[in-house]
Amino acid sequence: VKRGGLLRVSAALGCVMSATVALGKPIDVRMLNENSVLARLPARMPSASEKVLTPQAAAQLATQWIATGRATNDPRAFGYAQQALAPWWTKADAPTEVMKVRARLHQLDHRFAQATADYQRLLRAQPDDAQARIELATLQNAQGQFDAARASCEHLTPAVSLLVRTVCHSQINVMTAPPTVALQALQTALSADRDGANPAVRAWAWSLLAQAHERVGDLAAAQRAFVRALTIDGNDGYARVLYADHLIARGRATDALALFTQPTNELSDAALLRVVHAAAQSKQPNAQTLVAQARDRLRAAAQRGEAPHARDEAYFALYVENKPRTALTAAQRNWSAQREMTDVLLLAHAAQAAGDDNAWYELQTWMRNTGFTHAALTRAKATA
Amino acid sequence: MKRWLLLLLMVCVSRGALAHKASDSYLTLRADASAEKLVGHWDIAMRDLALIVPLDANDDRTVTWGELQPQLASIANATQKALHIRTNNEACTARLQFDTLVEHSDGLYVRQTLDTDCTLTPTTTLALQYRLLHDIDAQHRGLVRTALFGADRQWVATPGEMPLTLHGSTTSGGLSALGTYFVDGVKHIAAGLDHVLFVGLLVLGALRRTQHAAPNERSVTRELLFVISAFSVAHCITLSLTALGLVNVSSRIVEPLIALSVLLTAVDVLRPLLTSHRALIVGAFGLLHGFGFAGGLTPLAGTPSEIALSLLAFLLGIEAGQLLIAGAALLLLTPWLRRGGLSPRAIRFACVPVIVLAAVWVVERVAATSS
Numbered sequence: 001v002k003r004g005g006l007l008r009v010s011a012a013l014g015c016v017m018s019a020t021v022a023l024g025k026p027i028d029v030r031m032l033n034e035n036s037v038l039a040r041l042p043a044r045m046p047s048a049s050e051k052v053l054t055p056q057a058a059a060q061l062a063t064q065w066i067a068t069g070r071a072t073n074d075p076r077a078f079g080y081a082q083q084a085l086a087p088w089w090t091k092a093d094a095p096t097e098v099m100k101v102r103a104r105l106h107q108l109d110h111r112f113a114q115a116t117a118d119y120q121r122l123l124r125a126q127p128d129d130a131q132a133r134i135e136l137a138t139l140q141n142a143q144g145q146f147d148a149a150r151a152s153c154e155h156l157t158p159a160v161s162l163l164v165r166t167v168c169h170s171q172i173n174v175m176t177a178p179p180t181v182a183l184q185a186l187q188t189a190l191s192a193d194r195d196g197a198n199p200a201v202r203a204w205a206w207s208l209l210a211q212a213h214e215r216v217g218d219l220a221a222a223q224r225a226f227v228r229a230l231t232i233d234g235n236d237g238y239a240r241v242l243y244a245d246h247l248i249a250r251g252r253a254t255d256a257l258a259l260f261t262q263p264t265n266e267l268s269d270a271a272l273l274r275v276v277h278a279a280a281q282s283k284q285p286n287a288q289t290l291v292a293q294a295r296d297r298l299r300a301a302a303q304r305g306e307a308p309h310a311r312d313e314a315y316f317a318l319y320v321e322n323k324p325r326t327a328l329t330a331a332q333r334n335w336s337a338q339r340e341m342t343d344v345l346l347l348a349h350a351a352q353a354a355g356d357d358n359a360w361y362e363l364q365t366w367m368r369n370t371g372f373t374h375a376a377l378t379r380a381k382a383t384a
Numbered sequence: 385m386k387r388w389l390l391l392l393l394m395v396c397v398s399r400g401a402l403a404h405k406a407s408d409s410y411l412t413l414r415a416d417a418s419a420e421k422l423v424g425h426w427d428i429a430m431r432d433l434a435l436i437v438p439l440d441a442n443d444d445r446t447v448t449w450g451e452l453q454p455q456l457a458s459i460a461n462a463t464q465k466a467l468h469i470r471t472n473n474e475a476c477t478a479r480l481q482f483d484t485l486v487e488h489s490d491g492l493y494v495r496q497t498l499d500t501d502c503t504l505t506p507t508t509t510l511a512l513q514y515r516l517l518h519d520i521d522a523q524h525r526g527l528v529r530t531a532l533f534g535a536d537r538q539w540v541a542t543p544g545e546m547p548l549t550l551h552g553s554t555t556s557g558g559l560s561a562l563g564t565y566f567v568d569g570v571k572h573i574a575a576g577l578d579h580v581l582f583v584g585l586l587v588l589g590a591l592r593r594t595q596h597a598a599p600n601e602r603s604v605t606r607e608l609l610f611v612i613s614a615f616s617v618a619h620c621i622t623l624s625l626t627a628l629g630l631v632n633v634s635s636r637i638v639e640p641l642i643a644l645s646v647l648l649t650a651v652d653v654l655r656p657l658l659t660s661h662r663a664l665i666v667g668a669f670g671l672l673h674g675f676g677f678a679g680g681l682t683p684l685a686g687t688p689s690e691i692a693l694s695l696l697a698f699l700l701g702i703e704a705g706q707l708l709i710a711g712a713a714l715l716l717l718t719p720w721l722r723r724g725g726l727s728p729r730a731i732r733f734a735c736v737p738v739i740v741l742a743a744v745w746v747v748e749r750v751a752a753t754s755s
Contacts, residue, residue, distance in 0.1 A: 024488055026485065034450030037448055038449060038452060039447040039491055041434055041439075041445045048519040076407050080522075085522075109523075300408055304408065
């Protein structure tokens with residue numbers, strides 16, 4: 001019943017929206033009738049009267065909003081979460097429970113420096129806080145600080161489950177060690193944790209496994225692992241985007257499109273970009289509308305000037321607009337902020353498409369120093 | 385065990401860190417056809433409007449055209465309150481009215497036209513304070529575009545933060561505001577005839593007292609510096625205390641006393657009464673005038689450091705105005721000074737009208753307070 005309702009609403013929305021192609025342009029309200037659906041509202045809405053007085057209550061409310069934001073892919077929920085923490089938002093000596101949630105919000109919004117500072121403050125007070133420790137490791141790893149990340153993982157106490165410890169190390173190994181290291185560790189930990197306490201951690205482990213398979217070019221195994229990850233945790237938007245990239249790279253654009261069923265205005269920027277790319281690749285009739293929508297989003301993000309959006313900019317320029325030079329500049333800007341596998345591949349492909357030997361050479365040097373190898377890049381090098 | 389469970393519950397969050405479309409509104413501001421009034425339009429997401437105006441009458445988590453229409457006036461009302469526009473530091477009225485629906489990259493927005501009575505000139509300082517959703521969504525931003533006097537610019541307005549200066553002689557709103565306080569200070573002393581006459585009398589008195597000795601410009605200047613400084617220090621004290629709200633003396637008491645101070649000073653110039661403790665007496669009068677000056681100060685607002693700076697600018701303006709008046713008086717009297725000083729007739733000629741005028745003020749102001 002729910003799915004049917006959803007589809008009806010999407011159809012109604014699509015109807016209203018297809019009335020215009022250009023974005024930010026008025027629609028003809030004379031074409032509407034009383035029952036035309038203009039917007040969908042979430043199940044839970046915040047209100048100004050919902051004031052919390054204690055740090056504990058504020059942290060709890062913010063945590064609920066973060067969970068809502070993740071489950072519904074609704075970025076506004078993170079704004080409501082931040083609002084709940086407003087009295088302590090800029091205080092260096094915020095209560096511990098507030099600081100934990102604040103650090104996660106900083107992390108979600110890519111304010112890496114603030115997130116790192118919060119986790120380090122938390123760990124100074126409570127060195128055994130495994131949660132803060134693993135968050136910090138993930139943060140350091142995403143920025144390419146592999147040694148620091150490894151040190152953080154090593155601080156995890158044996159009380160933490162094997163799977164969590166393995167995931168912590170494997171996210172680093174999948175970037176720096178030979179692919180088999182992460183493959184074997186993850187396979188062992190996953191089979192030992194068969195009944196699995198936490199689906200999100202298992203999903204994370206499976207998507208890391210998929211990335212390890214991709215590195216050696218075992219695409220069939222990678223695909224099976226991505227499917228496992230999404231079966232375990234359908235809310236893992238990150239794994240979904242990685243899987244879409246996997247499918248698009250294999251020329252399976254329609255399969256990639258099928259991964260995203262919501263109306264496009266409810267997708268994250270990264271997800272929307274994959275939809276745009278896949279729609280263009282499979283020559284969908286609405287491809288141009290989607291391109292305009294994505295361009296509008298990137299413009300709004302650039303104007304806000306907050307979260308780093310260079311990764312999305314580079315992706316859009318490279319795969320949608322076919323402007324390799326613009327893409328390379330953006331990818332290099334992004335490189336100074338984050339260095340996950342997606343970022344390495346993006347920079348490599350942009351350098352290659354732009355025919356920039358210097359950029360390519362610099363990246364090769366970095367790869368040699370960290371120990372990163374990838375089948376897609378070996379092929380790219382062969383064709384270069 | 386409990387801790388371990390907590391860890392597992394939370395550990396997922398670190399990923400999913402994908403950039404996203406947060407809540408934005410789009411505000412466009414421009415000059416109207418006559419290039420004199422500020423107009424524009426404002427697009428606000430339906431989802432955000434639903435947080436401040438009830439849009440889902442039948443509670444089915446969708447907003448239909450039928451549900452939106454009856455609420456358009458409430459939307460205009462509620463959103464109007466979230467825009468504070470000031471030109472040259474004075475609030476102007478903004479009126480919003482539903483125009484149409486607009487599609488942006490994350491859904492449909494309500495577009496309202498904006499009409500204001502803000503008058504624009506190339507030198508106008510235009511400031512915007514933006515407060516939409518300031519108590520609901522900490523990540524909401526107003527993406528503002530201005531097309532004014534040939535310049536197309538973009539701004540990001542954060543709800544509840546310091547106003548944006550969208551147009552003005554200087555890009556720093558703080559500096560131009562300080563300039564305004566300084567000018568207010570100069571204007572205030574120059575526009576009050578009682579203050580002008582008082583300063584004039586201080587100059588005249590200083591001249592008169594020094595001319596028994598060898599009348600020269602240096603001794604006059606020294607005496608003048610002495611009384612003017614005493615007056616300044618004293619009125620700075622009471623002006624600051626009043627402006628900061630630490631002291632509040634009714635103008636019903638202060639105004640007649642200021643008139644009386646002018647009267648007494650004029651008499652003193654004519655027939656010296658106040659021979660001893662001159663600094664104390666001038667200082668006491670200064671305290672009185674300080675209370676009077678505070679009336680010319682626009683209420684101070686902002687952070688403590690901003691208030692202090694504004695007050696300082698106003699004080700500097702008062703001092704500058706006072707020095708201008710003293711300089712003008714000195715310049716006016718220079719011919720007599722050159723001819724060997726002021727004759728008793730000349731002094732009488734200057735003082736008697738002031739005494740009469742001040743006496744009238746005293747009576748008027750006392751009458752005004754008792755009525």
